[in-house]
Amino acid sequence: MKLPEELQFIENNRMVQKTTTARVDGRICVLTGATSGVGYQAARRLAQGGASLVLVCRNLEKADRMQSELEREYGVPIRTLQADFSVFQDVRRAAATILEEFPRIDVLINNAGLHNTKRLLAESGIEMVFHVNHLSSFLFTRLLLPRMLESAPARILQVNSEGHRFGGLDLDDLDWGKRRYRGLQGYGASKIAQLLTVWELADCLQGSGVTINAMHPGNVRTMIGMNNGLLYRWYQRYLLWPILKDPVISGEAIYYLAAAPEMAEVTGRFFNLTIDEKPARHALDRSLGKQVWKVSEELTCLRAEDAPLYILPCAELMSQIIRSTNEL
Numbered sequence: 060m061k062l063p064e065e066l067q068f069i070e071n072n073r074m075v076q077k078t079t080t081a082r083v084d085g086r087i088c089v090l091t092g093a094t095s096g097v098g099y100q101a102a103r104r105l106a107q108g109g110a111s112l113v114l115v116c117r118n119l120e121k122a123d124r125m126q127s128e129l130e131r132e133y134g135v136p137i138r139t140l141q142a143d144f145s146v147f148q149d150v151r152r153a154a155a156t157i158l159e160e161f162p163r164i165d166v167l168i169n170n171a172g173l174h175n176t177k178r179l180l181a182e183s184g185i186e187m188v189f190h191v192n193h194l195s196s197f198l199f200t201r202l203l204l205p206r207m208l209e210s211a212p213a214r215i216l217q218v219n220s221e222g223h224r225f226g227g228l229d230l231d232d233l234d235w236g237k238r239r240y241r242g243l244q245g246y247g248a249s250k251i252a253q254l255l256t257v258w259e260l261a262d263c264l265q266g267s268g269v270t271i272n273a274m275h276p277g278n279v280r281t282m283i284g285m286n287n288g289l290l291y292r293w294y295q296r297y298l299l300w301p302i303l304k305d306p307v308i309s310g311e312a313i314y315y316l317a318a319a320p321e322m323a324e325v326t327g328r329f330f331n332l333t334i335d336e337k338p339a340r341h342a343l344d345r346s347l348g349k350q351v352w353k354v355s356e357e358l359t360c361l362r363a364e365d366a367p368l369y370i371l372p373c374a375e376l377m378s379q380i381i382r383s384t385n386e387l
Contacts, residue, residue, distance in 0.1 A: 071331040071332075071334040071336055072331065074334050076308065076311070076312060076315075076332050076333045076334070077315050077319070077333040077334075078311060078315055078333075079314070079315050079318055079319035079320075081108075081318045081319055081320055082108050082109050082318070083105065083108045083109055083110045083165075083166075083317070083318045084108075084109035084110075085109065085110075085111060086109075086110050086111065086165035086166060087110070087111045087113065087161055087163055087164055087165050087166070088105050088110040088111070088112055088113070088165060088166040088167075088168065088317065089113040089115065089157060089164055089166065089167045089168065089203065090102055090105070090112060090113070090114055090115070090168045090170060091115045091116070091142075091144065091168070091169055091170050091171040091196070091199065092115075092116065092117075092144075092170040092171030092172060092218075093112075093114040093115075093116055093122070093125065093170065094114075094116050094117075094118055094121040094122055094125055095121075096309075097170060097218060097276045097309040097310070097313070098170040098171070098218075099125070099310075100307050100309055100310025100311075100313075101168060101170065101309065101310045101313040101314065102114060102125065102129065102310075103129065103310060104310040104311060104313065104314040105166075105313075105314060105317065106129045106132070106133040106135050106137070107133055108314060108318060109133075109135060110135060110166070111135055111136045111137070112129070112135065112136075112137045112138070113137075113138045113140065113157060113161065114126065114137060114138070114139045114140070115139075115140045115141075115142050115153050115171070115199075116139065116140070116141065116142070117141070117142065117143050117144070117171075118141075119139060119141040122139040122140075122141070123139055125139075126139050138160070140153045140156055140157070141153075144171045144173075144190075144191045144195035144196075144199075145173075145181045145182070145187055145190055145191050145195070146181070146182060146183075147183060147194075147195065147198060147359060147360070150195045150198050150199050150202075151198070151202065153199070154198075154199055154202035154203055155202075157203060157206075158202075158203070158205075158206055161206070163206065163209070163210035164203055164206045164207050164210050164213060165210055165213050165214070166213065166214050166215075166216070166317045167199075167200065167203055167207065167213075167214070167215045167216070168215075168216045168218065168313060168317065169196035169199060169200065169215075169216070169217050169218060170218040170313075171191065171192075171195070171196070172191065172192050172218065172220075173187060173188050173191040173192060174188065174242060174246050175187055175188050175242055175245065175246075176242040177240065177242070178235050178240035178245070180234065183358075184234070185233070185234060185358060186233060186234045186235055186245065188245045188246055188248075188249050189233055189234075189245070189248060189249045189252065191249075192246070192249035192250065192253065193249040193250075193252040193253045193256075193355070194355060194358055194359055195359075196217060196253065197253070197256055197355045197359060198359040198361070200215060200260070200271075201359075201361060204269070207269050208267055208268075208269055211267060211268025211269050212268045212269070212270075212323060213268065213269045213270075214269070214270050214271075214272075214316075214317055214322070215260075215269065215270065215271040215272070216271075216272055216273070216274060216313065216316055216317060217253055217254075217257055217271070217272070217273040217274070218273075218274060218276055218313070219250050219253055219254055219257075219273040219274060219275060219329065220246070220250045220275050220276075221275045221331070222243065222246050222247050222250050223247055223250035223251045223253075223254055223338060223339060223342050224247065224338075224339045225243045225244050225246065225247030226244055226247050226248075226251070226339075226341060227241070227243075227244030227245055227246075227247040227248035227251070228247070228248040228251040228252060228341070228347075228351075229248070230347075230350055230351070230354060233248075233354070250342075251339075251341060251342045252351050252355070253273065254273055254329065254338055254342040255342060255344070255345075255347060255348035255351045255352075256348065256351060256352055256355060257271055257272070257273045257327065257329075258327055258343070258345065258348055259345075259348050259349065259352050261326045261327030262327065264326065265326070270322075270323070270324065270325060270326035271326055271327065272316060272322075272325065272326060272327070272328045272329070272330060273328075273329045273330070274312065274313070274316060274329070274330040274331070274332065274333075275329075275330070275331045275332065275336075276309035276312065276313070276332070308332065309332070312330075312332040312333045315333050316330060316333065
């Protein structure tokens with residue numbers, strides 16, 4: 060019996076995934092959160108395909124070791140930048156450096172992510188998981204978008220999660236000051252918000268040559284959540300990891316979405332690895348999406364010159380964003 064569309068993710072987990080032999084020689088690919096797990100495997104696969112990589116990582120020591128490794132193995136140019144995505148100023152500084160050093164951006168992959176079991180606030184006063192997983196990737200994308208519009212065709216990929224199905228998004232209580240914090244729902248809230256803004260941006264970018272999609276990287280072993288307490292780390296390492304898959308499948312899926320010729324004009328979609336999939340209903344609420352967009356701009360302190368994309372015609376949007384970035 061065929062599952063309902065919103066439960067198809069259960070079956071999709073067992074489907075044969077798509078791959079591509081297309082190369083990305085010389086394309087400039089910006090990737091966040093690349094020093095372990097999904098991001099590490101994505102960086103390796105992109106380097107193998109010939110990409111020039113810009114790795115934005117919290118731990119610069121690990122990033123530098125990775126740079127040496129990939130340059131030695133694949134002979135591609137790699138630039139590493141340090142940025143803590145719990146600090147907006149770090150995000151802005153990394154974006155400004157990229158805009159200064161790189162005349163084009165062909166692919167942007169927002170992979171940096173966090174899972175907490177307890178409620179923590181960033182320096183900004185914003186709940187940490189929402190800050191890192193959604194707001195910083197939102198800000199980073201918006202700051203780099205003018206260069207990507209100039210570089211079109213270009214692709215944006217948000218590494219999202221089936222965790223968006225956990226729910227948890229409440230615009231009246233984003234910092235969880237009124238509710239008991241639950242780690243899975245806090246994580247889910249960040250991923251719902253990210254998906255909702257993907258649909259908004261995809262609509263605005265229609266016809267621009269820049270696409271944006273989101274993907275679940277598979278049920279794989281990663282280091283996400285290992286910042287939590289000893290009990291959680293034990294649970295993850297000894298109970299979860301043995302039943303999870305190697306993150307190499309995530310790297311291959313990300314490469315397909317970033318490189319496959321047949322994906323060149325696909326936009327505004329959610330993929331379970333490489334399988335096109337329908338997200339949970341609450342992540343498809345376009346009215347809520349417009350509210351999330353507005354709140355995200357306010358919380359990241361985006362200037363009036365950048366705002367709000369969804370009420371501007373695309374041609375006006377593109378010229379306005381480019382003008383505002385030139386003023387940075």
